[in-house]
Structures are given as structure tokens and as C-alpha cells.
Amino acid sequence: MTKNAPLLVAPSILSADFARLGEEVAAIDAAGADWIHLDVMDGHFVPNISFGPAVIKALRSHSRLPFDVHLMIEPCDPYLQAFAEAGADHIVIHIEGGPHVHRSLQTIRALGKKAGVAICPATPASALSEILDLVDIVLVMTVNPGFGGQKFLQSQFGKIREILSMIEKSGRAIRIGVDGGVDRDTAPMAIEAGADFLVAGSAVYGQDDYAAAISALRSASQGTDC
Numbered sequence: 001m002t003k004n005a006p007l008l009v010a011p012s013i014l015s016a017d018f019a020r021l022g023e024e025v026a027a028i029d030a031a032g033a034d035w036i037h038l039d040v041m042d043g044h045f046v047p048n049i050s051f052g053p054a055v056i057k058a059l060r061s062h063s064r065l066p067f068d069v070h071l072m073i074e075p076c077d078p079y080l081q082a083f084a085e086a087g088a089d090h091i092v093i094h095i096e097g098g099p100h101v102h103r104s105l106q107t108i109r110a111l112g113k114k115a116g117v118a119i120c121p122a123t124p125a126s127a128l129s130e131i132l133d134l135v136d137i138v139l140v141m142t143v144n145p146g147f148g149g150q151k152f153l154q155s156q157f158g159k160i161r162e163i164l165s166m167i168e169k170s171g172r173a174i175r176i177g178v179d180g181g182v183d184r185d186t187a188p189m190a191i192e193a194g195a196d197f198l199v200a201g202s203a204v205y206g207q208d209d210y211a212a213a214i215s216a217l218r219s220a221s222q223g224t225d226c
């Protein structure tokens with residue numbers, strides 16, 4: 001966990017009831033979420049299709065919480081402005097999403113949004129070394145992106161630790177989160193390794209009581225050294 005960073009919980013609406021998305025966003029806001037995580041999938045970078053800027057724009061009026069938009073699309077550059085205008089507060093792109101990630105991060109910052117980079121399980125931490133000065137958020141994928149409800153890959157713990165150490169050396173206030181398979185069993189280990197925010201889809205929307213589910217994840221930081 002990065003210094004002085006309280007643990008944040010970002011439920012992913014990928015596991016929400018898509019027929020009632022507005023209500024589902026308002027419900028996790030009321031249940032104590034810190035950020036709303038919105039997974040955008042294109043059927044090309046990942047083998048699934050979710051939703052785009054029009055849906056995000058329609059959801060914007062249902063919560064004032066930061067919209068944390070995880071773009072699993074390739075290319076992303078032609079759409080960054082549309083996501084910014086739709087109401088994204090954070091735009092998280094993939095380090096594997098194209099040859100010009102540096103430029104895409106510059107564009108996100110120029111749009112006045114927090115810039116994030118996500119890293120797939122097969123990509124080493126060292127891939128981040130040349131762009132860390134441009135990011136506010138690092139999202140470590142603890143599943144292969146594309147679907148909710150997958151099993152947390154414990155092989156990623158070493159990478160979380162390595163990225164935390166890179167962040168500490170940079171001296172910048174960069175948030176580091178985990179995404180995929182996060183639940184009350186895996187959250188404490190992810191936090192112990194260095195995560196300071198948790199993205200969780202099924203572990204929140206799969207429960208009847210969203211507030212209890214969020215609070216169970218938040219309390220996962222108790223009992224760790226953080």
C-alpha cells in the first residue's frame with residue numbers, strides 16, 4: 001500500500017443488472033463505494049463486448065462518485081475525448097493496447113482527467129518504467145481481462161510488490177489497484193502485497209447486501225501492516 005493512502009473500493013458494474021444500470025450505480029454509491037469502475041470492452045482487444053461512452057454518459061447523473069473507466073479497447077486514441085466528455089474522471093488504458101501509450105497518456109492528461117495504466121498478467125512490471133511519470137493510477141490485472149467472475153491469479157503478487165517499489169522510488173502519488181477475482185479471501189493478500197484500491201464486480205454485485213459486501217472488502221485492510 002502506498003504511504004498515507006486509505007484503501008478504496010471500486011465496484012465494477014460489469015456484474016450489475018444491465019437492465020437497471022442507473023439504479024445499480026446509485027445503489028453502490030449509497031452502499032459506500034469510493035469509485036465506480038466501468039469496464040469498456042471492444043471484442044477485439046478482449047474477447048467480450050460491454051458498453052461505450054453513450055452508456056457512461058447516461059449513468060453520469062446517477063452518482064457523483066469518480067467514474068473510473070477501464071478501457072479494454074484497441075486503438076483507444078480515437079475515443080479518449082468521447083470518454084472524457086461522457087463523464088469519466090479516470091481513464092485507464094492498457095500498456096498492451098498499442099505502440100503509443102505514452103502519447104495516449106499525454107492526451108488523457110491534456111483532457112484534464114486522471115491517467116491510469118492497466119497491466120495484464122503476462123506483462124512484466126518493467127513495461128511501466130518509461131511511463132510512470134505520466135500516470136496517476138496503476139491497475140494490476142489479477143485475471144486475464146475480458147470477463148467478470150474469474151479466479152484471482154496469485155502469480156501477480158510479486159508484480160504488485162515490484163510496482164509498489166517503483167512507485168515509491170518515483171516519489172509520485174500513484175494509486176495501485178488490483179482488478180479481477182477480488183473477494184474477501186483474496187483482498188487481504190492483495191493489500192498485503194501493496195494494493196491501495198480494490199476493483200470488485202461479482203464480490204459486490206453478486207451479494208444481496210452491497211453495503212456489507214463493500215464493508216467486508218474495506219475491512220480486509222485491517223490485520224495487514226498497512
Ligand SMILES: O=C(CO)[C@@H](O)[C@H](O)COP(=O)(O)O
Pocket residue numbers: 012014015037039070143144145146147148149150179180181182199200201202203
Ligand atoms: O476488468 C475487468 C475484467 O476484465 C474487471 O473489472 C471485472 O469486472 C472484475 O470482475 P470480478 O472478477 O471482480 O467479478
Ligand SMILES: [Fe+2]
Pocket residue numbers: 012037038039070179199
Ligand atoms: Fe476492470
